[in-house]
Amino acid sequence: xxxxxxxxxxxxxxxxxxxxxxxxxxxxxxxxxxxxxxxxxxxxxxxxxxxxxxxxxxxxxxxxxxxxxxxxxxxxxxxxxxxxxxxxxxxxxxxxxxxxxxxxxxxxxxxxxxxxxxxxxxxxxxxxxxxxxxxxxxxxxxxxxxxxxxxxxxxxxxxxxxxxxxxxxxxxxxxxxxxxxxxxxxxxxxxxxxxxxxxxxxxxxxxxxxxxxxxxxxxxxxxxxxxxxxxxxxxxxxxxxxxxxxxxxxxxxxxxxxxxxxxx
Amino acid sequence: xxxxxxxxxxxxxxxxxxxxxxxxxxxxxxxxxxxxxxxxxxxxxxxxxxxxxxxxxxxxxxxxxxxxxxxxxxxxxxxxxxxxxxxxxxxxxxxxxxxxxxxxxxxxxxxxxxxxxxxxxxxxxxxxxxxxxxxxxxxxxxxxxxxxxxxxxxxxxxxxxxxxxxxxxxxxxxxxxxxxxxxxxxxxxxxxxxxxxxxxxxxxxxxxxxxxxxxxxxxxxxxxxxxxxxxxxxxxxxxxxxxxxxxxxxxxxxxxxxxxxxxxxxxxxxxxxxxxxxxxxxxxxxxxxxxxxxxxxxxxxxxxxxxxxxxxxxxxxxxxxxxxxxxxxxxxxxxxxxxxxxxxxxxxxxxxxxxxxxxxxxxxxxxxxxxxxxxxxxxxxxxxxxxxxxx
Ligand code: SF4
Ligand code: SF4
Ligand code: SF4
Ligand code: SF4
Numbered sequence: 174x175x176x177x178x179x180x181x182x183x184x185x186x187x188x189x190x191x192x193x194x195x196x197x198x199x200x201x202x203x204x205x206x207x208x209x210x211x212x213x214x215x216x217x218x219x220x221x222x223x224x225x226x227x228x229x230x231x232x233x234x235x236x237x238x239x240x241x242x243x244x245x246x247x248x249x250x251x252x253x254x255x256x257x258x259x260x261x262x263x264x265x266x267x268x269x270x271x272x273x274x275x276x277x278x279x280x281x282x283x284x285x286x287x288x289x290x291x292x293x294x295x296x297x298x299x300x301x302x303x304x305x306x307x308x309x310x311x312x313x314x315x316x317x318x319x320x321x322x323x324x325x326x327x328x329x330x331x332x333x334x335x336x337x338x339x340x341x342x343x344x345x346x347x348x349x350x351x352x353x354x355x356x357x358x359x360x361x362x363x364x365x366x367x368x369x370x371x372x373x374x375x376x377x378x379x380x381x382x383x384x385x386x387x388x389x390x391x392x393x394x395x396x397x398x399x400x401x402x403x404x405x406x407x408x409x410x411x412x413x414x415x416x417x418x419x420x421x422x423x424x425x426x427x428x429x430x431x432x433x434x435x436x437x
Numbered sequence: 438x439x440x441x442x443x444x445x446x447x448x449x450x451x452x453x454x455x456x457x458x459x460x461x462x463x464x465x466x467x468x469x470x471x472x473x474x475x476x477x478x479x480x481x482x483x484x485x486x487x488x489x490x491x492x493x494x495x496x497x498x499x500x501x502x503x504x505x506x507x508x509x510x511x512x513x514x515x516x517x518x519x520x521x522x523x524x525x526x527x528x529x530x531x532x533x534x535x536x537x538x539x540x541x542x543x544x545x546x547x548x549x550x551x552x553x554x555x556x557x558x559x560x561x562x563x564x565x566x567x568x569x570x571x572x573x574x575x576x577x578x579x580x581x582x583x584x585x586x587x588x589x590x591x592x593x594x595x596x597x598x599x600x601x602x603x604x605x606x607x608x609x610x611x612x613x614x615x616x617x618x619x620x621x622x623x624x625x626x627x628x629x630x631x632x633x634x635x636x637x638x639x640x641x642x643x644x645x646x647x648x649x650x651x652x653x654x655x656x657x658x659x660x661x662x663x664x665x666x667x668x669x670x671x672x673x674x675x676x677x678x679x680x681x682x683x684x685x686x687x688x689x690x691x692x693x694x695x696x697x698x699x700x701x702x703x704x705x706x707x708x709x710x711x712x713x714x715x716x717x718x719x720x721x722x723x724x725x726x727x728x729x730x731x732x733x734x735x736x737x738x739x740x741x742x743x744x745x746x747x748x749x750x751x752x753x754x755x756x757x758x759x760x761x762x763x764x765x766x767x768x769x770x771x772x773x774x775x776x777x778x779x780x781x782x783x784x785x786x787x788x789x790x791x792x793x794x795x796x797x798x799x800x801x802x803x804x805x806x807x808x809x810x811x812x813x814x815x816x817x818x819x820x821x822x823x824x825x826x827x828x
Contacts, residue, residue, distance in 0.1 A: 203731065206730075206732060207731060209731075209732065210731045210732060321731065322728070325728070325730060325731050328731060329729045331727065331729070334728060338747040338748070338749070339711060341711055341712045341715070342711045342742075342744060345521075345531075345716065345742075346532065346742055348522070348531075350477040350479045351521070351712070353502075354502055354503060354504050355479050355504045355506075356478060362710070363712075363797050364710075388709075389762060390708075391707065391708045391709065394708055394798055395797070395798070398502065398797060
């Protein structure tokens with residue numbers, strides 16, 4: 174990379190809660206370093222100053238839920254040399270993808286007084302369904318250490334170290350007790366993408382799957398085990414219908430168990 | 438203190454009331470003492486200052502995918518079965534920094550890792566884990582591929598073994614010829630005995646360093662009755678063991694059946710989560726990663742545990758060589774029970790049973806080996822490599 178000119182960074186928001194952008198602001202200790210290393214050209218959540226594109230790196234938070242989003246993400250892509258989707262919304266559709274399993278028009282007419290003003294798509298979808306994405310950073314929210322890693326890797330032209338294996342690998346490396354084996358608590362760790370440092374098992378909770386499916390997930394086998402731990406089909410469906418409900422492996426397992434539940 | 442000549446093999450008796458003195462002596466001699474303690478529902482190895490930290494009054498029940506700590510009213514310090522971690526955590530830690538670099542003009546200057554690890558004394562190490570250390574010695578201290586990080590941590594360790602007084606439901610050391618009695622790699626080996634009101638240890642000397650420690654605490658010569666009490670404890674443990682892995686021609690069995698449909702069955706259940714390799718005391722695979730800071734002023738190379746169950750582990754140009762769960766489980770088991778013999782002259786399994794207990798779905802290597810034996814066939818003539826089984 175050209176070391177003379179600071180690369181221009183833009184942060185975009187689509188349908189999301191802004192939690193991932195907050196991860197960037199929460200970098201507290203490192204934020205000045207970030208500001209020193211990149212030119213924060215567009216980040217409405219943090220600053221009103223706007224520098225025009227093109228941008229060297231765009232971080233995109235949020236999912237695509239409206240016809241307007243579909244157009245806007247194309248503009249962002251056009252203006253960005255690298256586009257990194259951050260968070261469960263941008264990489265899987267987010268919690269708002271729960272609408273994908275129902276009829277969105279029903280929600281609209283129940284929730285809004287004047288539904289005719291609402292223009293929305295039937296499904297909430299990840300950025301990669303619409304434009305080419307150079308890198309996906311998982312998590313709901315993303316982990317700030319990993320965000321820093323992605324930024325450093327981008328700045329120095331190397332691959333980010335954000336391993337796609339299970340949460341279990343991290344869980345064992347930090348020395349947690351396995352809550353599933355030692356306490357019989359259902360845990361999504363074995364099918365979930367690493368990145369959080371196995372936070373929940375460290376507090377005696379099963380993993381909720383915020384980082385979405387790991388590289389080669391086998392949710393079917395995990396559900397069988399949950400069944401042996403006494404977890405019912407309905408609860409299993411609910412577990413997969415979280416922030417990453419629309420991620421393929423989780424969506425399929427949720428649908429499969431829903432069918433089973435309906436039959437029983 | 439006058440008394441018996443403390444040669445390797447000599448057995449003496451230490452009263453349980455002197456165990457604290459024993460721990461104190463180790464600290465005084467400059468060791469960082471590590472021993473079993475209950476933490477967060479399991480027995481782990483951690484720093485040990487006081488006998489009150491030992492898991493007295495605790496035992497556990499283990500099955501495939503299940504571990505439960507149980508309170509007992511017993512006084513034994515070591516009546517528990519092994520927990521998820523082993524000496525691997527200390528001698529081959531999950532993350533090790535190999536070097537750092539600092540930018541200097543157009544180039545960079547590397548900074549050596551010089552941090553001296555603590556001199557560890559391990560208390561309560563079981564026979565299988567001693568064999569695991571011996572296996573790691575072969576992996577990490579061979580002439581061609583010596584690993585300085587392991588060598589530094591390993592060099593000055595002091596090992597106090599404890600002969601198992603209870604067979605866990607998942608272990609199978611008897612069939613692997615690695616336990617339950619500690620036979621190699623210890624400075625002192627204890628057998629804990631409770632007889633009525635009396636609570637003592639029969640201590641076997643394993644090295645001169647061990648003898649030197651012993652000389653600083655009260656002990657007396659073991660009587661024939663005390664020695665046979667210790668033998669009975671070990672024999673009873675061996676007799677309780679339910680699981681076994683038949684190692685006859687195991688290498689040929691694995692090499693001759695790579696395409697057997699048996700592998701598809703286990704692949705359906707395997708989560709490729711990697712827990713088995715993380716808890717296995719002999720699994721040693723690592724990956725290195727390079728990290729830089731934002732400013733690009735410093736960089737470092739870290740080595741961390743990896744697993745043959747991850748996709749990146751077999752990533753070559755263009756993709757992962759072992760893309761399927763089938764390929765990964767097969768790799769793991771074939772390496773442990775066949776290729777290790779060719780590579781290191783020993784099996785890669787010491788029969789500790791951790792991979793069975795801590796596999797979230799309870800996949801059992803002994804059952805897998807049995808299923809393969811029932812279904813597969815051996816075509817090649819069997820060849821004996823190395824000492825087989827016992828490292
Ligand atoms: S607690 Fe969950 S994440 Fe941790 S090892 Fe167990 S199953 Fe895996
Ligand atoms: S739910 Fe899972 S992925 Fe999310 S923070 Fe907890 S352990 Fe990590
Ligand atoms: S393969 Fe399993 S039983 Fe064998 S040494 Fe490793 S963890 Fe223990
Ligand atoms: S054998 Fe068990 S612990 Fe090992 S990767 Fe498969 S599911 Fe995970």
